Amino acid sequence: MVESDAPRCAELEAQLFGGDDPWPAEAFHRAIAARDSHYVGARVGGVLVGYAGIARLGRTAPYEFEVHTIGVDPAHQGRGVGRRLLADLLDYSGGGVVYLEVRTDNAPAIALYRDVGFVEMGVRKRYYRNGADAYTMRREAIK
Numbered sequence: 001m002v003e004s005d006a007p008r009c010a011e012l013e014a015q016l017f018g019g020d021d022p023w024p025a026e027a028f029h030r031a032i033a034a035r036d037s038h039y040v041g042a043r044v045g046g047v048l049v050g051y052a053g054i055a056r057l058g059r060t061a062p063y064e065f066e067v068h069t070i071g072v073d074p075a076h077q078g079r080g081v082g083r084r085l086l087a088d089l090l091d092y093s094g095g096g097v098v099y100l101e102v103r104t105d106n107a108p109a110i111a112l113y114r115d116v117g118f119v120e121m122g123v124r125k126r127y128y129r130n131g132a133d134a135y136t137m138r139r140e141a142i143k
């Protein structure tokens, strides 16, 4: 993605995450530009319909990674876009350990994450501003 995608990311994010602390455009702008982050988008006819980002943690190898966000326009969900975006993030991790947080009641996302090797490690109570809990999930390093 490029920095000019930030407003569209924020628009999708507000639609998808409502009360769960959606990122504003400035946050996407910074994250897309950051040296240690990798952001990818899915486009249909030039319109951004999906976005995903991951950050590399630490200063020296072996690095760990944290999925920041992943979202697909509701009109385009259920067609493999989210799976492809996540696969791209995992490619960027190069088989390193990857963490993420997900609402404990977000069954579609949890199913996708489990399917690619993430496992729930614990619950972060009231992780979101609206009081919802999150699972922390971890994907082990792939040797």
Ligand SMILES: CC(C)(COP(=O)(O)OP(=O)(O)OC[C@H]1O[C@@H](n2cnc3c(N)ncnc32)[C@H](O)[C@@H]1OP(=O)(O)O)[C@@H](O)C(=O)NCCC(=O)NCCS
Residues within 6 Å of the ligand: 016, 017, 070, 071, 072, 073, 076, 077, 078, 079, 080, 081, 082, 083, 084, 101, 102, 103, 106, 107, 108, 109, 111, 112, 115
């Ligand atoms: C989670 C999300 C990114 C998945 O994107 P998507 O493009 O709809 O997903 P895909 O079509 O690639 O499906 C991938 C897998 O996700 C799971 N999945 C997707 N939709 C599902 C649903 N409605 N119910 C259960 N599992 C579902 C399945 O495991 C599916 O694999 P399958 O098709 O082999 O069964 C999308 O639902 C979304 O944007 N949700 C709102 C934002 C969000 O919750 N992001 C994650 C925050 S941590």
